[in-house]
Amino acid sequence: MKEKSLLCLLWCVLFLSDLSKAQTARNAIIFADVPDMAMIRVGDSYYMSSTTMHMSPGLPIMKSKDLVNWQLVSYAYDTLANMDALNLTNGKSTYGRGSWASSFRYHNGLFYVTTFAQTTGKTYIFTTKNIEKGPWEMSSFSPSYHDHTLFFDDDGKVYLIYGAGKIKMVELEADVSAVKKGSVEQIIIENASLPSGTGGGLPAEGSQLFKVNGKYYLFNINWPKGGMRTVVVHRADKITGPYEGRVGLQDLGVAQGGLIDTPDGKWYAYLFRDYGAVGRIPYLVPVTWKDGWPVLGNEGKVPEILDLPASKGLMPGIVASDDFSRKMGEPTLPLVWQWNHNPDNQLWSVTERKGFLRLKTGKIDTSFVSARNTLTQRTIGPESSASTLVDISKMKEGDMAGLGLLQKKYGFAGIKRGKGKSSIVMVRSLTGKAEEIESLPLAQNKVYLKAECDFKDKKDTASFFYSLDGKSWLPIGKPLKMSYTIPHFMGYRFGLFNYATKNIGGYADFDFFRVEDKIEKRN
Incomplete structure:
Protein backbone atom coordinates (compact mmCIF):
# COMPACT_ATOMS: atom_id res chain seq x y z
CA MET A 1 0.00 0.00 0.00
CA LYS A 2 2.85 2.33 0.95
CA GLU A 3 4.58 1.57 -2.40
CA LYS A 4 1.42 2.46 -4.31
CA SER A 5 1.16 5.76 -2.43
CA LEU A 6 4.79 6.59 -3.24
CA LEU A 7 4.25 5.72 -6.91
CA CYS A 8 1.12 7.87 -6.97
CA LEU A 9 3.01 10.76 -5.36
CA LEU A 10 5.87 10.42 -7.85
CA TRP A 11 3.41 10.36 -10.75
CA CYS A 12 1.71 13.52 -9.44
CA VAL A 13 5.05 15.31 -9.11
CA LEU A 14 6.08 14.36 -12.66
CA PHE A 15 2.66 15.28 -14.03
CA LEU A 16 2.64 18.67 -12.31
CA SER A 17 6.22 19.28 -13.48
CA ASP A 18 5.27 18.55 -17.11
CA LEU A 19 2.13 20.69 -16.73
CA SER A 20 4.19 23.55 -15.35
CA LYS A 21 6.59 23.32 -18.29
CA ALA A 22 3.68 23.28 -20.74
CA GLN A 23 2.37 26.54 -19.25
CA THR A 24 5.67 28.39 -19.49
CA ALA A 25 7.71 29.66 -22.41
CA ARG A 26 10.54 27.75 -24.00
CA ASN A 27 13.58 28.90 -25.91
CA ALA A 28 13.76 29.64 -28.76
CA ILE A 29 10.77 31.95 -28.35
CA ILE A 30 10.32 32.22 -32.14
CA PHE A 31 11.45 29.26 -34.26
CA ALA A 32 11.76 31.35 -37.41
CA ASP A 264 7.10 44.35 -12.68
CA GLY A 265 10.85 44.93 -12.71
CA LYS A 266 12.25 41.77 -14.32
CA TRP A 267 15.02 42.01 -16.90
CA TYR A 268 15.79 39.95 -19.99
CA ALA A 269 18.28 40.01 -22.81
CA TYR A 270 16.82 39.46 -26.27
CA LEU A 271 19.30 37.64 -28.50
CA PHE A 272 19.34 35.27 -31.46
CA ARG A 273 20.97 32.00 -32.45
CA ASP A 274 22.06 30.79 -35.86
CA TYR A 275 20.04 27.64 -36.42
CA GLY A 276 20.85 26.33 -39.87
CA ALA A 277 18.51 26.72 -42.81
CA VAL A 278 15.52 28.07 -40.88
CA GLY A 279 17.62 31.14 -40.10
CA ARG A 280 18.49 33.17 -37.03
CA ILE A 281 15.99 32.50 -34.26
CA PRO A 282 15.21 34.70 -31.20
CA TYR A 283 15.99 33.70 -27.61
CA LEU A 284 15.25 35.36 -24.29
CA VAL A 285 17.77 35.11 -21.46
CA PRO A 286 16.99 36.22 -17.89
CA VAL A 287 19.16 39.04 -16.53
CA THR A 288 20.07 39.85 -12.95
CA TRP A 289 22.20 42.74 -11.74
CA LYS A 290 25.39 42.36 -9.70
CA ASP A 291 27.85 45.13 -8.82
CA GLY A 292 26.32 47.33 -11.48
CA TRP A 293 26.68 44.74 -14.26
CA PRO A 294 23.97 42.81 -16.11
CA VAL A 295 24.46 39.07 -15.52
CA LEU A 296 23.01 37.04 -18.38
CA GLY A 297 21.61 33.51 -18.10
CA ASN A 298 21.43 30.95 -15.35
CA GLU A 299 25.01 30.53 -14.17
CA GLY A 300 26.15 31.56 -17.62
CA LYS A 301 23.81 29.20 -19.47
CA VAL A 302 20.85 29.88 -21.75
CA PRO A 303 17.79 28.32 -20.10
CA GLU A 304 15.34 26.15 -22.00
CA ILE A 305 12.42 27.11 -19.73
CA LEU A 306 11.45 30.73 -19.05
CA ASP A 307 9.24 32.23 -16.38
CA LEU A 308 6.95 33.68 -19.02
CA PRO A 309 3.63 32.59 -20.61
CA ALA A 310 3.77 29.71 -23.06
CA SER A 311 3.86 30.31 -26.79
CA LYS A 312 0.54 30.00 -28.60
CA GLY A 313 2.35 29.25 -31.85
CA LEU A 314 3.58 31.38 -34.74
CA MET A 315 0.31 31.28 -36.68
CA PRO A 316 -1.27 33.63 -37.59
CA GLY A 317 0.97 36.30 -36.00
CA ILE A 318 4.19 35.49 -37.88
CA VAL A 319 3.00 33.25 -40.74
CA ALA A 320 -0.55 32.60 -41.94
CA SER A 321 -2.60 30.87 -44.58
CA ASP A 322 -4.34 33.01 -47.20
CA ASP A 323 -7.29 32.24 -49.47
CA PHE A 324 -6.74 35.54 -51.33
CA SER A 325 -10.35 36.61 -50.74
CA ARG A 326 -10.60 40.23 -49.64
CA LYS A 327 -13.47 41.98 -47.93
CA MET A 328 -14.07 45.70 -48.21
CA GLY A 329 -11.48 47.62 -46.20
CA GLU A 330 -9.07 44.70 -45.80
CA PRO A 331 -5.45 45.15 -46.84
CA THR A 332 -4.55 43.86 -50.28
CA LEU A 333 -1.93 41.60 -48.71
CA PRO A 334 -1.73 40.64 -45.02
CA LEU A 335 1.48 41.63 -43.22
CA VAL A 336 2.81 38.06 -43.19
CA TRP A 337 3.63 38.44 -46.90
CA GLN A 338 6.79 40.05 -48.30
CA TRP A 339 7.97 40.30 -51.89
CA ASN A 340 11.41 39.11 -52.91
CA HIS A 341 12.92 42.55 -53.69
CA ASN A 342 10.65 45.38 -54.87
CA PRO A 343 7.50 44.22 -56.64
CA ASP A 344 6.23 45.46 -59.97
CA ASN A 345 2.73 46.38 -58.83
CA GLN A 346 1.34 46.32 -62.36
CA LEU A 347 2.06 42.61 -62.62
CA TRP A 348 0.10 41.16 -59.71
CA SER A 349 -3.45 41.33 -58.41
CA VAL A 350 -5.87 39.81 -55.90
CA THR A 351 -8.89 41.54 -57.48
CA GLU A 352 -8.77 40.66 -61.19
CA ARG A 353 -10.03 37.19 -60.33
CA LYS A 354 -11.88 37.05 -57.05
CA GLY A 355 -10.26 34.74 -54.51
CA PHE A 356 -7.03 34.30 -56.48
CA LEU A 357 -3.55 35.76 -56.50
CA ARG A 358 -2.63 36.52 -60.11
CA LEU A 359 1.05 36.73 -60.99
CA LYS A 360 1.79 38.08 -64.48
CA THR A 361 5.03 37.99 -66.42
CA GLY A 362 6.59 41.26 -67.57
CA LYS A 363 10.20 40.38 -68.35
CA ILE A 364 12.30 37.43 -69.42
CA ASP A 365 14.05 35.67 -66.55
CA THR A 366 16.63 32.94 -66.30
CA SER A 367 15.89 31.44 -62.89
CA PHE A 368 13.80 31.39 -59.75
CA VAL A 369 16.16 33.78 -57.92
CA SER A 370 16.09 36.35 -60.73
CA ALA A 371 12.28 36.32 -61.00
CA ARG A 372 10.46 39.44 -59.87
CA ASN A 373 7.16 39.32 -57.95
CA THR A 374 7.86 36.18 -55.96
CA LEU A 375 5.58 36.43 -52.92
CA THR A 376 7.13 34.96 -49.75
CA GLN A 377 6.53 33.95 -46.15
CA ARG A 378 8.93 32.61 -43.55
CA THR A 379 9.40 28.89 -43.05
CA ILE A 380 9.10 27.91 -39.37
CA GLY A 381 10.58 25.17 -37.22
CA PRO A 382 10.82 22.52 -36.14
CA GLU A 383 8.60 21.50 -39.06
CA SER A 384 6.46 23.37 -41.54
CA SER A 385 4.71 22.82 -44.83
CA ALA A 386 2.99 24.95 -47.43
CA SER A 387 0.63 24.05 -50.24
CA THR A 388 -1.15 25.81 -53.06
CA LEU A 389 -3.43 25.22 -56.05
CA VAL A 390 -2.34 26.89 -59.27
CA ASP A 391 -4.36 27.45 -62.45
CA ILE A 392 -2.01 27.42 -65.44
CA SER A 393 -4.54 27.92 -68.25
CA LYS A 394 -3.23 31.39 -69.15
CA MET A 395 0.47 30.67 -68.94
CA LYS A 396 2.51 31.06 -72.13
CA GLU A 397 5.14 28.83 -73.68
CA GLY A 398 8.32 28.98 -71.60
CA ASP A 399 6.54 30.12 -68.42
CA MET A 400 7.39 28.53 -65.08
CA ALA A 401 5.11 28.87 -62.04
CA GLY A 402 4.83 27.13 -58.71
CA LEU A 403 5.82 26.89 -55.07
CA GLY A 404 9.45 27.28 -54.09
CA LEU A 405 11.84 27.43 -51.16
CA LEU A 406 13.91 30.57 -51.59
CA GLN A 407 17.60 30.76 -50.76
CA LYS A 408 20.71 30.54 -52.91
CA LYS A 409 20.44 26.73 -52.82
CA TYR A 410 16.78 26.74 -53.76
CA GLY A 411 14.25 24.16 -54.82
CA PHE A 412 10.71 24.20 -56.18
CA ALA A 413 7.82 22.22 -57.53
CA GLY A 414 6.26 23.91 -60.49
CA ILE A 415 4.55 23.77 -63.84
CA LYS A 416 6.55 24.31 -67.00
CA ARG A 417 4.56 25.41 -70.00
CA GLY A 418 5.83 23.92 -73.23
CA LYS A 419 4.62 24.23 -76.80
CA GLY A 420 1.15 22.74 -76.69
CA LYS A 421 1.93 20.77 -73.54
CA SER A 422 2.71 21.21 -69.89
CA SER A 423 4.67 19.29 -67.29
CA ILE A 424 5.07 19.18 -63.54
CA VAL A 425 8.71 19.61 -62.60
CA MET A 426 10.91 19.58 -59.54
CA VAL A 427 13.93 21.85 -59.85
CA ARG A 428 16.77 22.48 -57.43
CA SER A 429 19.98 24.48 -57.47
CA LEU A 430 22.81 23.33 -55.23
CA THR A 431 25.79 24.64 -57.20
CA GLY A 432 24.43 27.85 -58.71
CA LYS A 433 22.94 26.05 -61.71
CA ALA A 434 19.32 24.91 -61.82
CA GLU A 435 18.79 21.19 -62.33
CA GLU A 436 15.48 19.73 -63.46
CA ILE A 437 15.38 16.62 -61.26
CA GLU A 438 12.07 15.20 -62.49
CA SER A 439 9.47 16.08 -65.10
CA LEU A 440 6.02 14.52 -65.45
CA PRO A 441 3.44 15.19 -68.19
CA LEU A 442 0.42 17.22 -67.12
CA ALA A 443 -2.91 16.91 -68.91
CA GLN A 444 -4.99 19.38 -66.89
CA ASN A 445 -4.95 23.08 -66.10
CA LYS A 446 -4.98 22.89 -62.32
CA VAL A 447 -2.46 21.23 -60.04
CA TYR A 448 -1.79 21.20 -56.31
CA LEU A 449 1.77 21.67 -55.05
CA LYS A 450 3.31 21.19 -51.61
CA ALA A 451 6.67 21.76 -49.92
CA GLU A 452 7.59 20.22 -46.56
CA CYS A 453 10.51 21.38 -44.40
CA ASP A 454 12.17 19.44 -41.58
CA PHE A 455 14.40 21.63 -39.41
CA LYS A 456 14.53 19.31 -36.39
CA ASP A 457 18.06 19.06 -34.97
CA LYS A 458 19.22 21.02 -38.05
CA LYS A 459 18.21 18.21 -40.41
CA ASP A 460 17.37 20.99 -42.92
CA THR A 461 15.71 18.78 -45.51
CA ALA A 462 12.81 19.71 -47.79
CA SER A 463 10.61 17.49 -49.95
CA PHE A 464 8.18 18.41 -52.72
CA PHE A 465 4.85 16.89 -53.72
CA TYR A 466 2.04 17.32 -56.22
CA SER A 467 -1.59 16.29 -56.42
CA LEU A 468 -4.11 16.24 -59.24
CA ASP A 469 -7.14 16.15 -56.95
CA GLY A 470 -5.98 17.77 -53.70
CA LYS A 471 -6.37 14.50 -51.80
CA SER A 472 -3.66 12.12 -52.92
CA TRP A 473 -0.15 13.59 -52.72
CA LEU A 474 2.73 12.12 -54.70
CA PRO A 475 6.42 12.94 -54.26
CA ILE A 476 8.34 14.57 -57.08
CA GLY A 477 12.09 14.92 -57.57
CA LYS A 478 14.58 14.46 -54.77
CA PRO A 479 14.90 16.00 -51.30
CA LEU A 480 16.51 19.42 -51.11
CA LYS A 481 19.31 19.73 -48.58
CA MET A 482 18.70 23.27 -47.41
CA SER A 483 21.71 25.38 -46.50
CA TYR A 484 21.94 28.85 -44.98
CA THR A 485 24.29 30.78 -47.23
CA ILE A 486 25.90 34.16 -46.58
CA PRO A 487 25.21 35.44 -50.13
CA HIS A 488 21.49 35.41 -49.27
CA PHE A 489 21.90 35.83 -45.49
CA MET A 490 18.32 34.76 -44.76
CA GLY A 491 16.42 31.71 -43.61
CA TYR A 492 14.47 29.76 -46.23
CA ARG A 493 11.17 31.20 -47.35
CA PHE A 494 8.14 29.69 -49.03
CA GLY A 495 7.54 31.52 -52.30
CA LEU A 496 4.77 31.66 -54.91
CA PHE A 497 6.22 32.56 -58.28
CA ASN A 498 5.65 32.85 -62.01
CA TYR A 499 8.30 33.86 -64.52
CA ALA A 500 8.77 33.84 -68.28
CA THR A 501 11.72 32.41 -70.18
CA LYS A 502 10.44 33.03 -73.73
CA ASN A 503 7.31 35.20 -73.94
CA ILE A 504 5.89 37.84 -71.61
CA GLY A 505 2.20 38.49 -70.97
CA GLY A 506 1.09 35.18 -69.50
CA TYR A 507 -0.16 34.72 -65.98
CA ALA A 508 -0.78 32.08 -63.33
CA ASP A 509 -3.59 32.15 -60.77
CA PHE A 510 -3.03 30.84 -57.23
CA ASP A 511 -6.21 29.78 -55.43
CA PHE A 512 -4.79 29.66 -51.90
CA PHE A 513 -1.70 29.36 -49.75
CA ARG A 514 -1.94 27.02 -46.77
CA VAL A 515 0.81 26.84 -44.18
CA GLU A 516 1.03 24.33 -41.33
CA ASP A 517 3.47 23.83 -38.47
CA LYS A 518 3.81 20.13 -39.20
CA ILE A 519 4.66 17.72 -41.98
CA GLU A 520 2.96 14.46 -42.88
CA LYS A 521 4.52 11.38 -41.33
CA ARG A 522 5.64 8.96 -44.04
CA ASN A 523 7.51 5.67 -44.00
Missing part, protein backbone atom coordinates in the same frame (compact mmCIF):
# COMPACT_ATOMS: atom_id res chain seq x y z
CA ASP A 33 14.11 33.83 -39.06
CA VAL A 34 13.78 37.02 -36.96
CA PRO A 35 17.38 38.26 -36.65
CA ASP A 36 18.98 41.50 -35.43
CA MET A 37 16.13 42.30 -33.08
CA ALA A 38 15.77 45.67 -31.42
CA MET A 39 13.13 45.92 -28.70
CA ILE A 40 11.34 48.55 -26.63
CA ARG A 41 8.56 48.59 -24.04
CA VAL A 42 5.90 51.30 -24.01
CA GLY A 43 3.63 50.83 -21.01
CA ASP A 44 2.68 47.18 -20.96
CA SER A 45 3.30 46.62 -24.69
CA TYR A 46 6.53 45.41 -26.25
CA TYR A 47 7.58 46.26 -29.80
CA MET A 48 10.32 44.61 -31.82
CA SER A 49 11.97 45.42 -35.13
CA SER A 50 14.04 43.00 -37.18
CA THR A 51 15.98 42.52 -40.40
CA THR A 52 14.50 41.25 -43.66
CA MET A 53 17.07 42.86 -45.98
CA HIS A 54 16.06 42.40 -49.62
CA MET A 55 12.35 41.88 -48.88
CA SER A 56 9.60 44.45 -49.47
CA PRO A 57 7.86 45.83 -47.54
CA GLY A 58 10.76 46.05 -45.12
CA LEU A 59 11.79 46.65 -41.53
CA PRO A 60 9.01 44.62 -39.90
CA ILE A 61 7.48 45.72 -36.59
CA MET A 62 6.03 43.16 -34.18
CA LYS A 63 4.00 43.61 -30.99
CA SER A 64 3.65 41.49 -27.86
CA LYS A 65 2.09 41.71 -24.42
CA ASP A 66 4.26 38.99 -22.86
CA LEU A 67 7.62 38.91 -24.75
CA VAL A 68 6.74 35.48 -26.16
CA ASN A 69 3.69 35.76 -28.40
CA TRP A 70 4.38 38.22 -31.21
CA GLN A 71 2.30 39.58 -34.06
CA LEU A 72 3.32 41.59 -37.09
CA VAL A 73 1.69 45.03 -36.90
CA SER A 74 3.54 47.20 -39.40
CA TYR A 75 6.49 47.80 -41.72
CA ALA A 76 8.55 50.96 -41.65
CA TYR A 77 8.69 51.15 -45.46
CA ASP A 78 7.03 49.71 -48.56
CA THR A 79 10.16 49.98 -50.70
CA LEU A 80 13.55 51.32 -49.69
CA ALA A 81 14.56 52.85 -53.03
CA ASN A 82 13.91 52.54 -56.75
CA MET A 83 17.03 51.04 -58.34
CA ASP A 84 18.00 47.98 -60.37
CA ALA A 85 19.51 46.04 -57.45
CA LEU A 86 16.36 46.44 -55.37
CA ASN A 87 14.05 45.91 -58.36
CA LEU A 88 15.72 42.69 -59.57
CA THR A 89 16.18 44.29 -62.99
CA ASN A 90 19.00 44.42 -65.54
CA GLY A 91 20.68 41.39 -64.00
CA LYS A 92 21.20 43.03 -60.61
CA SER A 93 20.02 42.02 -57.14
CA THR A 94 20.60 42.91 -53.51
CA TYR A 95 20.55 39.44 -51.96
CA GLY A 96 22.25 39.54 -48.57
CA ARG A 97 22.15 43.33 -48.47
CA GLY A 98 19.14 45.67 -48.62
CA SER A 99 18.54 47.08 -45.12
CA TRP A 100 20.31 45.52 -42.13
CA ALA A 101 20.15 45.67 -38.32
CA SER A 102 17.76 48.32 -37.01
CA SER A 103 17.57 50.44 -33.87
CA PHE A 104 14.29 51.10 -32.05
CA ARG A 105 13.39 53.96 -29.70
CA TYR A 106 10.35 55.73 -28.24
CA HIS A 107 11.01 59.39 -27.38
CA ASN A 108 8.65 62.28 -26.62
CA GLY A 109 5.62 60.51 -28.11
CA LEU A 110 7.38 59.41 -31.32
CA PHE A 111 8.50 55.94 -32.37
CA TYR A 112 11.89 55.90 -34.11
CA VAL A 113 13.13 52.95 -36.15
CA THR A 114 16.43 53.36 -37.93
CA THR A 115 18.42 51.18 -40.30
CA PHE A 116 21.20 51.36 -42.86
CA ALA A 117 21.73 49.94 -46.33
CA GLN A 118 24.91 49.00 -48.15
CA THR A 119 22.86 48.90 -51.34
CA THR A 120 22.12 52.63 -51.23
CA GLY A 121 24.99 53.81 -49.01
CA LYS A 122 22.58 55.60 -46.67
CA THR A 123 21.29 55.64 -43.11
CA TYR A 124 17.50 55.78 -42.71
CA ILE A 125 15.34 57.27 -39.94
CA PHE A 126 11.65 56.29 -39.82
CA THR A 127 9.23 57.99 -37.41
CA THR A 128 5.56 57.67 -36.54
CA LYS A 129 3.14 58.59 -33.76
CA ASN A 130 1.01 55.51 -34.40
CA ILE A 131 3.18 52.44 -34.77
CA GLU A 132 0.37 50.18 -35.93
CA LYS A 133 -1.47 52.49 -38.32
CA GLY A 134 1.19 54.98 -39.33
CA PRO A 135 1.89 56.91 -41.40
CA TRP A 136 5.67 56.57 -41.30
CA GLU A 137 7.89 59.49 -42.26
CA MET A 138 11.35 58.83 -43.64
CA SER A 139 14.56 60.82 -43.72
CA SER A 140 17.94 59.57 -44.91
CA PHE A 141 21.52 60.72 -45.10
CA SER A 142 24.96 59.44 -46.02
CA PRO A 143 26.97 57.50 -45.09
CA SER A 144 25.60 54.08 -44.18
CA TYR A 145 26.40 53.78 -40.45
CA HIS A 146 27.09 50.09 -39.84
CA ASP A 147 25.07 48.33 -37.12
CA HIS A 148 24.28 51.60 -35.43
CA THR A 149 22.23 52.26 -32.31
CA LEU A 150 20.21 55.45 -31.99
CA PHE A 151 20.40 57.03 -28.54
CA PHE A 152 18.59 59.98 -26.94
CA ASP A 153 20.56 61.17 -23.92
CA ASP A 154 19.11 62.92 -20.88
CA ASP A 155 20.70 66.24 -21.86
CA GLY A 156 18.72 66.37 -25.11
CA LYS A 157 21.56 65.31 -27.37
CA VAL A 158 21.05 62.55 -29.94
CA TYR A 159 23.74 60.11 -31.07
CA LEU A 160 24.48 57.20 -33.35
CA ILE A 161 26.94 54.62 -32.01
CA TYR A 162 28.22 52.27 -34.72
CA GLY A 163 31.07 50.30 -36.22
CA ALA A 164 32.81 46.93 -36.10
CA GLY A 165 35.69 46.33 -33.72
CA LYS A 166 36.36 50.04 -33.41
CA ILE A 167 33.16 51.57 -32.03
CA LYS A 168 32.47 55.16 -33.02
CA MET A 169 29.92 57.84 -32.21
CA VAL A 170 28.49 60.80 -34.07
CA GLU A 171 25.98 63.41 -32.91
CA LEU A 172 22.75 64.02 -34.84
CA GLU A 173 20.54 67.05 -35.20
CA ALA A 174 17.83 67.28 -32.54
CA ASP A 175 15.18 66.20 -35.06
CA VAL A 176 17.34 63.17 -36.03
CA SER A 177 17.21 64.17 -39.70
CA ALA A 178 20.97 64.40 -40.32
CA VAL A 179 24.40 64.41 -38.77
CA LYS A 180 24.74 67.58 -36.67
CA LYS A 181 26.59 70.28 -38.51
CA GLY A 182 30.14 70.43 -37.21
CA SER A 183 29.87 67.11 -35.39
CA VAL A 184 33.15 65.21 -35.27
CA GLU A 185 33.28 61.41 -35.34
CA GLN A 186 34.60 60.06 -32.04
CA ILE A 187 36.10 56.66 -31.26
CA ILE A 188 34.61 55.58 -27.93
CA ILE A 189 36.02 52.02 -27.84
CA GLU A 190 39.23 51.24 -29.70
CA ASN A 191 38.68 47.46 -29.80
CA ALA A 192 35.33 46.21 -28.52
CA SER A 193 36.37 42.59 -29.12
CA LEU A 194 39.07 42.60 -26.42
CA PRO A 195 36.95 41.20 -23.54
CA SER A 196 36.52 37.90 -25.41
CA GLY A 197 40.18 37.58 -26.45
CA THR A 198 42.62 39.10 -28.90
CA GLY A 199 43.07 36.20 -31.29
CA GLY A 200 41.35 37.22 -34.50
CA GLY A 201 37.80 36.19 -35.37
CA LEU A 202 34.99 38.51 -36.41
CA PRO A 203 35.11 41.96 -34.78
CA ALA A 204 32.50 43.15 -32.30
CA GLU A 205 29.49 44.76 -33.96
CA GLY A 206 25.70 44.98 -33.58
CA SER A 207 25.84 47.88 -31.11
CA GLN A 208 22.85 48.53 -28.84
CA LEU A 209 23.19 51.16 -26.08
CA PHE A 210 21.13 51.40 -22.88
CA LYS A 211 21.18 53.68 -19.86
CA VAL A 212 20.31 52.08 -16.52
CA ASN A 213 20.63 53.84 -13.15
CA GLY A 214 22.84 56.53 -14.65
CA LYS A 215 25.33 54.19 -16.34
CA TYR A 216 25.71 53.44 -20.05
CA TYR A 217 25.72 49.80 -21.19
CA LEU A 218 26.79 48.92 -24.71
CA PHE A 219 25.94 45.45 -26.04
CA ASN A 220 27.88 43.95 -28.96
CA ILE A 221 28.36 40.57 -30.59
CA ASN A 222 31.67 39.12 -31.66
CA TRP A 223 33.00 35.74 -32.74
CA PRO A 224 36.41 34.88 -31.31
CA LYS A 225 38.61 32.71 -33.51
CA GLY A 226 37.99 29.06 -32.64
CA GLY A 227 35.07 30.01 -30.38
CA MET A 228 31.39 30.83 -30.68
CA ARG A 229 29.29 33.93 -31.08
CA THR A 230 29.60 35.88 -27.86
CA VAL A 231 27.81 38.73 -26.08
CA VAL A 232 30.23 41.49 -25.06
CA VAL A 233 29.07 44.22 -22.66
CA HIS A 234 30.84 47.53 -22.02
CA ARG A 235 30.00 49.97 -19.22
CA ALA A 236 30.75 53.66 -18.69
CA ASP A 237 29.70 56.61 -16.54
CA LYS A 238 29.71 58.94 -19.55
CA ILE A 239 28.55 58.22 -23.08
CA THR A 240 31.99 59.19 -24.37
CA GLY A 241 33.67 56.71 -22.01
CA PRO A 242 36.01 55.45 -20.82
CA TYR A 243 34.35 52.03 -21.21
CA GLU A 244 35.27 48.83 -19.38
CA GLY A 245 34.14 45.56 -20.91
CA ARG A 246 33.49 41.95 -20.11
CA VAL A 247 31.98 38.83 -21.69
CA GLY A 248 28.23 38.91 -21.07
CA LEU A 249 27.31 35.46 -22.38
CA GLN A 250 29.04 32.65 -24.21
CA ASP A 251 26.67 29.70 -24.64
CA LEU A 252 25.13 27.97 -27.67
CA GLY A 253 26.23 30.87 -29.88
CA VAL A 254 23.25 32.88 -28.61
CA ALA A 255 24.21 36.53 -29.05
CA GLN A 256 23.47 39.99 -30.54
CA GLY A 257 20.72 42.02 -28.99
CA GLY A 258 20.10 44.04 -25.89
CA LEU A 259 18.11 44.63 -22.70
CA ILE A 260 14.39 44.80 -22.01
CA ASP A 261 12.58 45.19 -18.69
CA THR A 262 9.06 44.20 -17.70
CA PRO A 263 6.52 46.39 -15.87
